[in-house]
Amino acid sequence: MAKDKIAKPEELADGINYTPPKKDWFDPKVEFVRGRYNYASTPSGLEYLGLPNPRKWQPDQEDWKLPKDWQKIVLKGFKERLAKFRSFKIFMDICVRCGACADKCHFFLGSGDPKNMPVLRAELLRSVYRNDFTAFGRVLGKLAGGRELTVDVLKEWFYYFYQCTECRRCSVFCPYGIDTAEITMMARELLSLIGCTIDWITTPLANCYRTGNHLGIQPHGFKDSIEFALDDLYDLTGLKIEAPINKKGAEILFIVPSADYFANPHYFGFLGYLALFHEIGLDYTFSTYASEGGNFGLFHSHDMAKRLNAKMYAEAKRLKVKWLLGGECGHMWRVVHQYMDTMNGPADFLEEPISPITGTKFENAKSTKMVHICEFTSDLIYHNKIKLDPNRNNHWRVTFHDSCNPARGMGLLEEPRYILRSVCNNFYEMPEDTIREKTFCCGSGAGLGTDENLEMRLRGGFPRANAVKYVHDKHDVNLLTCICAIDKATLPALMDYWVPGVEVGAIHELVGNALVMEGEKRDTDFRGNRFIGPPEAQPKEGKENV
Amino acid sequence: MSIFYSLLAITVLILIPIVGVGGLGWRYLFGVIIPYAAFGLFIIGIIYRILLWAKVPVPFKITTTCGQQKSLPWIKNSKLEAPPNSFWTAMRMSSEVLFFRSLFRNSKAQLKPGPKLVYGSGILLWLGAICFHYSFLVILIRHFRFFIGPTSKFIEIVSGLDSFFQIGLPILYITDLVILIALTYLLLRRFLSPQLKYISLAADYFPLFLLLCIALSGTTMRYFTRIDIVAVKELGMGLAGFHPVIPDNLSLMFFIHIFLVSSLIAYFPFSKLMHMGGIFLSPTRNMANDNRKRRHINPWNPKVEVHTYEEYEDEFREVMKNAGLPLEKEE
Structure with missing residues (x-):
C-alpha cells in the first residue's frame, strides 16, 4: 500500500509550491505516481451494469487497451453533451481565465500542481473543445488554445478528472458561476464511454444496483446489522428498541448511506437516529431494496445516478409510505435535492411531508417529498419535543x-x-x-x-x-x-x-x-x-x- | 508566445489603417464600410451566439447555493445567495451583473510556515474589473453624443459627472484615466503573477491589448492631438442615419481608433468577451434554489434500465424468507 511511502506532514507541506513552471501547460504527459491515482475498474462490475468496454488494465500501464475508434466515440459524446447540457456549452465558452478560482481548489492548495487550478482543469477539456468545435480553434490550432485529442490528453483527463471531488467550491468564487463539478461530470461521462473509469466507483455501483447498497450487503445481512445496532442500544441504554424493515404502510421511509450501519464513526450517528425515532415514537421503516442513500452513480454519469436513484421512489411506492426522510450524507443530498425529482419524479403517489410530532409542514420539500434529517431534528428541538441534556x-x-x-x-x-x-x-x-x-x-x-x-x-x-x-x-x-x-x-x-x-x-x-x-x-x-x-x-x- | 502573437496581431491591426488610409487614402472604406460591416457582424454574431446557447436545454436545476436555504420558517433564508423564487433569482443575477458579487468574494491563499494556510484579501481583482467595466460603460455612453443630434440630457449628466473635478483643458474625464489604470492592472497581473501567466492564452492578452490601444488612441485625440469634434460628429451622425459622409479633416489617429473599435466589435461575438451574455444563462446562477418545492423538467429525460424490486426479490427470496423479512410473493 502507498501509506508507508508518504512523507511526514511537515515535509509534505514544505514541498507544496504554488508557483507553476515556466513552460506552458499544453504538454499533456502525466506520470502516474502511486498514491495519487485510483485503480481502474475491474471488468465484472462494468459487465454487470452493461457499461461499455470492460477490460483488464491499469492507469500506470503504457497500453490502456482502448477501443480502436476511441477518439471518435469521445468526440461524438462531447458533441452530444454540448447539445444536451447548456451548463456544459456555456462553461466551455465563457471562461475569461481571470484566475479567481485558481487558489480556491483544495487539490491545488494541497499539491501545488497547476493543473489542479479549476480553470486549468476545465481547460483540459476546453482545449479539445476549441480544437474540434470552434472556428478559431479549427483554423488557428494551438494559437487559439486548441489541442488535439491524443492518448496522452486522454490520460491527462483521467488523471485530473479523478483528482476533482466535485465539491463546487470554485463555482462560489467564479464571476460566471462556472462549476467545475459539472465539467468533471462531463469528462467522467466521456471517459466512461470507453471504459476508463475507476473501480472504487464502478464496483460500489454494481453492488448497489444488485443488492440495494454500495457495500453489497444482502437483505439478511442488512437485518443483522440493524439488530446488532439495536442490541448495542440495549446494552447502552437498557431500552428495548425496535426498527421496522420493509414495513408496508409505515408513515415514513427512512434512507441512510449504507456506511451508517456498517462503518465507524458513522455507526454512532446511526444509533442516534434509532434512539431518537424510538423516543418520539416515529412510524417509519427501513428498506433493504433501497438500503443506500448515497449514489455513486453521480460520480459516474447522469444515467447511472438515475438508475440507482430510481429505487427510492419505487420503494416508497411499493411500501405505500407517505414521505421520505434521509440521513446524514453529502452527495446523496445533492442527488435528492437537485436531481431526484427531475430524474425519477413526479412523486405524486406520496404526500407533502408533515412532521407527525410537531405538525410542521416541510413546505420546501413539497414536490420531492424528501426531508433531511437535520431539518427534521432541528424542527423537533425548536418545538421542544425532545428532552436534551x-x-x-x-x-x-x-x-x-x-x-x-x-x-x-x-x-x-x-x-x-x-x-x-x-x-x-x-x-x-x-x-x-x-x-x-x-x-x-x-x-x-x-x-x-x-x-x-x-x-x-x-x-x-x-x-x-x-x-x-x-x-x-x-x-x-x-x-x-x-x-x-x-x-x-x-x-x-x-x-x-x-x-x-x-x-x-x-x-x-x-x-x-x-x-x-x-x-x-x-x-x-x-x-x-x-x-x-x-x-x-x-x-x-x-x-x-x- | 501568446504575448508575442497578441502583440503581433495588434501591430498588424494598427498598420492596416496606416497603410489603408495614410498610404492609399481609402477613407470611405475605413470610415464607413468597415465600421458598418463590423457593426453588422457584432449584432448578427451576438444574436447567433445567444440563440446557440439558448437552444441547448437545461436538464437539471444545479443552483450553486452560497447561503442558507429556505426551509423552516424560523431559520433566516439568505434570499440573495440561495434564492427561494424567481424574484430573488433575478436579484441575485443583478448583483452579479451590476456588482460582480461572486468576484467580490475573492481571497488569496498563502501557505505560511507551520504549515498554516491563510486567506488574505483578493479584492484588487474585483476592483480592477469593476473600474474597467464601469469606465467602459460611461465612455460608451459619452460616445453616443457623436451619433445623435442634439445631445440628450442623460449623456450631458453622465459626461458632467465624469468631468466632475474640472481638471485640465480639455477637461479630464475621470473614466479616461480609470480605464487606462484598470486595463494596465488587468494586463500587468497576467504578466507578473506566475499563476496568471501560466493560465493566460493569446485570447486573454489580445483583447486587453486591443482595448488598451483603443483607449490610448482615443485619449490621445482628446487631450493631445485635439481631434475636430464637429467632423467626428458629422461622420457619426451620417453613419447613424444611414447617410454616411466622410468629412475632410479626420486625422489618421482617428482612423486607427475607429478601425480598432471595428476590430473589437467584430471579434466580440466570437470570443471570450461574450462572457457578458453567458452570465445571464449560467445555470448555477440563474435558477432558484427551490428544487424540492418545484419540480424541474428535463426535456430529454432518458429512459434507463433499472433493477426492479421484483427482480431483487426473485434473487434474494430465499434469504429474505429465512431472515423473516416480508415478501411480495412467497414462491
Whole structure:
C-alpha cells in the first residue's frame, strides 16, 4: 500500500509550491505516481451494469487497451453533451481565465500542481473543445488554445478528472458561476464511454444496483446489522428498541448511506437516529431494496445516478409510505435535492411531508417529498419535543465541517448548527474562509476515497485539516462533526495525519448522547465514554482526554 | 508566445489603417464600410451566439447555493445567495451583473510556515474589473453624443459627472484615466503573477491589448492631438442615419481608433468577451434554489434500465424468507 511511502506532514507541506513552471501547460504527459491515482475498474462490475468496454488494465500501464475508434466515440459524446447540457456549452465558452478560482481548489492548495487550478482543469477539456468545435480553434490550432485529442490528453483527463471531488467550491468564487463539478461530470461521462473509469466507483455501483447498497450487503445481512445496532442500544441504554424493515404502510421511509450501519464513526450517528425515532415514537421503516442513500452513480454519469436513484421512489411506492426522510450524507443530498425529482419524479403517489410530532409542514420539500434529517431534528428541538441534556457531550469540544454538497448544492447551513448548539456546550467554528459556502472538501469525495489514492487525499484534505488544526490549537477542539458519509469514512485518516487528537463524529451521535430517553439507564455515550457531567462536577484541571 | 502573437496581431491591426488610409487614402472604406460591416457582424454574431446557447436545454436545476436555504420558517433564508423564487433569482443575477458579487468574494491563499494556510484579501481583482467595466460603460455612453443630434440630457449628466473635478483643458474625464489604470492592472497581473501567466492564452492578452490601444488612441485625440469634434460628429451622425459622409479633416489617429473599435466589435461575438451574455444563462446562477418545492423538467429525460424490486426479490427470496423479512410473493 502507498501509506508507508508518504512523507511526514511537515515535509509534505514544505514541498507544496504554488508557483507553476515556466513552460506552458499544453504538454499533456502525466506520470502516474502511486498514491495519487485510483485503480481502474475491474471488468465484472462494468459487465454487470452493461457499461461499455470492460477490460483488464491499469492507469500506470503504457497500453490502456482502448477501443480502436476511441477518439471518435469521445468526440461524438462531447458533441452530444454540448447539445444536451447548456451548463456544459456555456462553461466551455465563457471562461475569461481571470484566475479567481485558481487558489480556491483544495487539490491545488494541497499539491501545488497547476493543473489542479479549476480553470486549468476545465481547460483540459476546453482545449479539445476549441480544437474540434470552434472556428478559431479549427483554423488557428494551438494559437487559439486548441489541442488535439491524443492518448496522452486522454490520460491527462483521467488523471485530473479523478483528482476533482466535485465539491463546487470554485463555482462560489467564479464571476460566471462556472462549476467545475459539472465539467468533471462531463469528462467522467466521456471517459466512461470507453471504459476508463475507476473501480472504487464502478464496483460500489454494481453492488448497489444488485443488492440495494454500495457495500453489497444482502437483505439478511442488512437485518443483522440493524439488530446488532439495536442490541448495542440495549446494552447502552437498557431500552428495548425496535426498527421496522420493509414495513408496508409505515408513515415514513427512512434512507441512510449504507456506511451508517456498517462503518465507524458513522455507526454512532446511526444509533442516534434509532434512539431518537424510538423516543418520539416515529412510524417509519427501513428498506433493504433501497438500503443506500448515497449514489455513486453521480460520480459516474447522469444515467447511472438515475438508475440507482430510481429505487427510492419505487420503494416508497411499493411500501405505500407517505414521505421520505434521509440521513446524514453529502452527495446523496445533492442527488435528492437537485436531481431526484427531475430524474425519477413526479412523486405524486406520496404526500407533502408533515412532521407527525410537531405538525410542521416541510413546505420546501413539497414536490420531492424528501426531508433531511437535520431539518427534521432541528424542527423537533425548536418545538421542544425532545428532552436534551447537552452536559452529556461535555467531554467533546466540537467543531462542524460543512459537507460540500449540503452546503453548496442545497444551502443546508443553519439546521446542523442549531442542533449542535442545542446538544452540546462547547461548539467552535473554524475560520470564516473555510466554512459554510466556502467550506473545504475532505479531499476524498466523488469516489476518490481509496487507500491507493491516499497521498492525494491527504493533500486535498490539507486545507480542511489546517482549519481544524486552528480550532484544535485555539480551543482544544477534539471532535470534528459532519453530515456526510464520505467525510466520516475519510476524515479520521486525515485527522490522524495532520491533526492527531481530533476524532470524527455525526451530528446525530451528539443528538443521541444528549437525548434523555424515558426509562433509560445510561452513564456513557455511544462510544462508551463516561459522561463527565456539568462543568462544576468536573475536576479543576479541566481538559478531559477522550 | 501568446504575448508575442497578441502583440503581433495588434501591430498588424494598427498598420492596416496606416497603410489603408495614410498610404492609399481609402477613407470611405475605413470610415464607413468597415465600421458598418463590423457593426453588422457584432449584432448578427451576438444574436447567433445567444440563440446557440439558448437552444441547448437545461436538464437539471444545479443552483450553486452560497447561503442558507429556505426551509423552516424560523431559520433566516439568505434570499440573495440561495434564492427561494424567481424574484430573488433575478436579484441575485443583478448583483452579479451590476456588482460582480461572486468576484467580490475573492481571497488569496498563502501557505505560511507551520504549515498554516491563510486567506488574505483578493479584492484588487474585483476592483480592477469593476473600474474597467464601469469606465467602459460611461465612455460608451459619452460616445453616443457623436451619433445623435442634439445631445440628450442623460449623456450631458453622465459626461458632467465624469468631468466632475474640472481638471485640465480639455477637461479630464475621470473614466479616461480609470480605464487606462484598470486595463494596465488587468494586463500587468497576467504578466507578473506566475499563476496568471501560466493560465493566460493569446485570447486573454489580445483583447486587453486591443482595448488598451483603443483607449490610448482615443485619449490621445482628446487631450493631445485635439481631434475636430464637429467632423467626428458629422461622420457619426451620417453613419447613424444611414447617410454616411466622410468629412475632410479626420486625422489618421482617428482612423486607427475607429478601425480598432471595428476590430473589437467584430471579434466580440466570437470570443471570450461574450462572457457578458453567458452570465445571464449560467445555470448555477440563474435558477432558484427551490428544487424540492418545484419540480424541474428535463426535456430529454432518458429512459434507463433499472433493477426492479421484483427482480431483487426473485434473487434474494430465499434469504429474505429465512431472515423473516416480508415478501411480495412467497414462491
